[in-house]
Amino acid sequence: MAYDLPLGDPEALRKQIEAGPENIWRYAPLLPVPADVADKPNLNPGFTKLVKAENLARELGVEPGKLFVKDDSGNPTHSFKDRVVAQALEAARAFGFTTLSCSSTGNLAGAVGAAAARAGFRSCVFIPHDLEQGKVVMAAVYGGELVGIEGNYDDVNRFCSELIGDPLGEGWGFVNVNLRPYYGEGSKTLAYEICEQLGWQLPDQLVIPIASGSQLTKIDKGLQELIKLGLVEDRPYKIFGAQAEGCSPVSTAFKAGHDVVRPQKPDTIAKSLAIGNPADGPYVLDIARRTGGAVEDVNDEQIVDAIKLLARTEGIFAETAGGVTVGVTKKLIEAGLIDPSLTTVVLNTGDGLKTLDAVAATSQATATIRPSLDAFREAGLAH
Amino acid sequence: MAYDLPLGDPEALRKQIEAGPENIWRYAPLLPVPADVADKPNLNPGFTKLVKAENLARELGVEPGKLFVKDDSGNPTHSFKDRVVAQALEAARAFGFTTLSCSSTGNLAGAVGAAAARAGFRSCVFIPHDLEQGKVVMAAVYGGELVGIEGNYDDVNRFCSELIGDPLGEGWGFVNVNLRPYYGEGSKTLAYEICEQLGWQLPDQLVIPIASGSQLTKIDKGLQELIKLGLVEDRPYKIFGAQAEGCSPVSTAFKAGHDVVRPQKPDTIAKSLAIGNPADGPYVLDIARRTGGAVEDVNDEQIVDAIKLLARTEGIFAETAGGVTVGVTKKLIEAGLIDPSLTTVVLNTGDGLKTLDAVAATSQATATIRPSLDAFREAGLAH
Numbered sequence: 001m002a003y004d005l006p007l008g009d010p011e012a013l014r015k016q017i018e019a020g021p022e023n024i025w026r027y028a029p030l031l032p033v034p035a036d037v038a039d040k041p042n043l044n045p046g047f048t049k050l051v052k053a054e055n056l057a058r059e060l061g062v063e064p065g066k067l068f069v070k071d072d073s074g075n076p077t078h079s080f081k082d083r084v085v086a087q088a089l090e091a092a093r094a095f096g097f098t099t100l101s102c103s104s105t106g107n108l109a110g111a112v113g114a115a116a117a118r119a120g121f122r123s124c125v126f127i128p129h130d131l132e133q134g135k136v137v138m139a140a141v142y143g144g145e146l147v148g149i150e151g152n153y154d155d156v157n158r159f160c161s162e163l164i165g166d167p168l169g170e171g172w173g174f175v176n177v178n179l180r181p182y183y184g185e186g187s188k189t190l191a192y193e194i195c196e197q198l199g200w201q202l203p204d205q206l207v208i209p210i211a212s213g214s215q216l217t218k219i220d221k222g223l224q225e226l227i228k229l230g231l232v233e234d235r236p237y238k239i240f241g242a243q244a245e246g247c248s249p250v251s252t253a254f255k256a257g258h259d260v261v262r263p264q265k266p267d268t269i270a271k272s273l274a275i276g277n278p279a280d281g282p283y284v285l286d287i288a289r290r291t292g293g294a295v296e297d298v299n300d301e302q303i304v305d306a307i308k309l310l311a312r313t314e315g316i317f318a319e320t321a322g323g324v325t326v327g328v329t330k331k332l333i334e335a336g337l338i339d340p341s342l343t344t345v346v347l348n349t350g351d352g353l354k355t356l357d358a359v360a361a362t363s364q365a366t367a368t369i370r371p372s373l374d375a376f377r378e379a380g381l382a383h
Numbered sequence: 384m385a386y387d388l389p390l391g392d393p394e395a396l397r398k399q400i401e402a403g404p405e406n407i408w409r410y411a412p413l414l415p416v417p418a419d420v421a422d423k424p425n426l427n428p429g430f431t432k433l434v435k436a437e438n439l440a441r442e443l444g445v446e447p448g449k450l451f452v453k454d455d456s457g458n459p460t461h462s463f464k465d466r467v468v469a470q471a472l473e474a475a476r477a478f479g480f481t482t483l484s485c486s487s488t489g490n491l492a493g494a495v496g497a498a499a500a501r502a503g504f505r506s507c508v509f510i511p512h513d514l515e516q517g518k519v520v521m522a523a524v525y526g527g528e529l530v531g532i533e534g535n536y537d538d539v540n541r542f543c544s545e546l547i548g549d550p551l552g553e554g555w556g557f558v559n560v561n562l563r564p565y566y567g568e569g570s571k572t573l574a575y576e577i578c579e580q581l582g583w584q585l586p587d588q589l590v591i592p593i594a595s596g597s598q599l600t601k602i603d604k605g606l607q608e609l610i611k612l613g614l615v616e617d618r619p620y621k622i623f624g625a626q627a628e629g630c631s632p633v634s635t636a637f638k639a640g641h642d643v644v645r646p647q648k649p650d651t652i653a654k655s656l657a658i659g660n661p662a663d664g665p666y667v668l669d670i671a672r673r674t675g676g677a678v679e680d681v682n683d684e685q686i687v688d689a690i691k692l693l694a695r696t697e698g699i700f701a702e703t704a705g706g707v708t709v710g711v712t713k714k715l716i717e718a719g720l721i722d723p724s725l726t727t728v729v730l731n732t733g734d735g736l737k738t739l740d741a742v743a744a745t746s747q748a749t750a751t752i753r754p755s756l757d758a759f760r761e762a763g764l765a766h
Contacts, residue, residue, distance in 0.1 A: 114698030143695030312526030315497030368531035
């Protein structure tokens with residue numbers, strides 16, 4: 001995606017951004033969107049909280065004031081997908097598309113359905129026919145077409161590619177296929193927001209989840225743009241990628257010192273990261289190595305532990321992808337690869353309400369008692 | 384709750400507020416909290432989106448630019464409860480309480496658990512023992528004590544009152560019992576935000592859900608304060624209360640012209656509003672009558688229809704309480720009680736992800752097909 005950055009007067013640009021709306025459109029000059037984008041109907045995602053995670057820092061041995069969680073569960077449909085879909089929607093408008101579409105196994109389906117509803121687009125979302133009931137409901141409630149495909153996610157994707165190449169698919173914008181170059185740019189806003197919320201400074205270390213790898217590469221791109229524009233001081237930063245052990249093609253390649261990523265068959269509770277053949281894997285490897293970062297993975301048990309660690313320390317209930325980044329952060333601090341004396345930003349890209357099953361078995365009532373003070377005393381809960 | 388409002392220079396106060404943080408603490412001068420409240424660890428709720436609902440306006444026959452949804456699902460634990468709990472938490476700190484507690488059947492449990500986690504309080508939440516599994520998980524994940532009480536919500540409340548009166552409950556802050564006067568003040572921030580987001584203007588009409596009735600009375604109080612402070616022009620506004628037909632004690636009293644509210648046994652899908660004997664019912668009646676508003680109710684089918692209407696027009700997935708306010712708004716416009724040429728603000732106080740069951744039966748895939756273009760064509764989905 002090539003377009004002109006507004007090089008020139010960084011101070012004026014910074015002021016323009018700060019006077020902008022409290023969502024991703026404050027960065028409109030840095031995105032491939034029209035200048036009046038904020039006036040068009042869309043979900044206005046972004047500018048989510050950057051939480052100073054003092055309790056989590058204490059538990060992980062990070063210096064006070066140095067650990068932050070970028071909490072994208074605060075987006076309109078509660079995942080970072082609202083950012084990328086908002087970007088694709090603008091492109092769809094510019095191309096004159098009338099149907100917004102995607103293949104999805106969860107977060108993206110809701111984000112597309114909701115964005116299309118607000119913007120007055122028809123939507124048609126394709127999902128594997130055997131998706132969990134809760135996810136079907138979340139995607140269907142926005143009233144667009146929701147089509148179950150008899151097959152797995154790969155079959156869904158193959159079908160979508162076929163549809164795009166056919167006259168049947170004319171006028172259709174698939175956010176993660178033919179609109180992908182625009183879609184991807186939406187992730188840069190995470191980099192912009194993190195730096196602005198740190199007072200226009202680069203963080204020293206970032207921990208980012210890897211599904212296709214696109215988000216990680218676009219955050220790096222966003223940081224580089226801020227340097228180029230003079231909005232932040234140019235100094236080194238390290239990017240760390242986080243995967244689930246049950247779907248760790250990039251982490252495996254990183255540890256083996258390979259440049260190529262060998263596909264894996266995913267088997268993990270972190271379903272939103274379960275892409276066995278990540279398109280941007282090689283670029284992720286390059287960025288992790290170039291910046292002095294790393295790629296690491298955690299197993300399902302560690303993911304659950306990390307979700308609960310974040311919840312009980314910071315009151316943030318993350319989806320499994322957030323468990324992956326927090327778990328990997330812990331592991332990398334213990335391994336000495338993340339420096340606890342430097343600023344670290346950990347991404348939480350989604351909401352625990354969407355992956356309740358992951359923590360259900362271990363998140364239950366402490367006790368069940370009769371409604372009497374004696375029963376309460378006997379249960380040992382008083383103090 | 385009596386404390387001094389910063390009367391004097393409205394322009395200076397307005398500037399101070401606008402320069403404050405993007406959360407409820409921008410209104411710290413109007414709340415019973417210390418001036419440095421924003422520096423203390425808490426979830427920083429509020430300043431949620433006021434969505435100009437142009438598509439919904441079209442469907443309901445409201446003039447363009449006149450209908451707004453105040454979407455409190457954007458709060459940290461996705462309901463307005465974060466506002467009131469944040470307020471109670473500050474009071475708990477001031478009183479030196481060490482345990483944050485409540486009785487709850489849902490939203491409040493999560494809000495208390497999360498707030499206590501962030502602020503470093505012990506938490507102990509009491510729930511009916513037969514609460515839905517999903518709600519138990521959402522409340523338990525923050526790691527505090529979660530105690531199931533053998534009995535219904537009334538039994539839980541009775542037990543909590545007993546505990547507060549006993550030495551066993553010493554040092555315990557029950558946000559909705561002994562901290563209730565502070566807790567309630569948190570709802571005023573909804574009024575402040577709505578007016579500020581409308582450009583420091585009163586809306587003409589507000590539609591607010593009624594559970595205990597506290598929220599509605601505190602929003603009215605907040606509007607009155609803004610008038611008194613000179614932050615908005617003094618002109619008439621109408622407040623409309625919204626209930627579910629299956630729990631409509633206030634609506635029933637309103638329609639019958641009574642001043643007293645006769646308790647009902649709740650039977651509705653809008654569980655977060657299912658308080659059969661609402662403490663503030665008489666005050667709600669008074670406000671609705673004094674401002675020229677009304678109290679109306681909708682049945683479960685209308686609630687589901689309204690949730691889906693809001694989702695497909697604005698991409699906002701509301702919990703059942705949001706279905707109640709949107710459904711009542713529709714009904715009151717049709718009855719000629721809400722004027723479609725004036726500014727109307729409808730509250731959505733919670734998130735659809737927490738009440739998926741309400742829409743599950745009618746939110747399913749449009750079609751299930753083989754992954755082939757022929758199958759797609761045959762299903763009649765192309766155009």
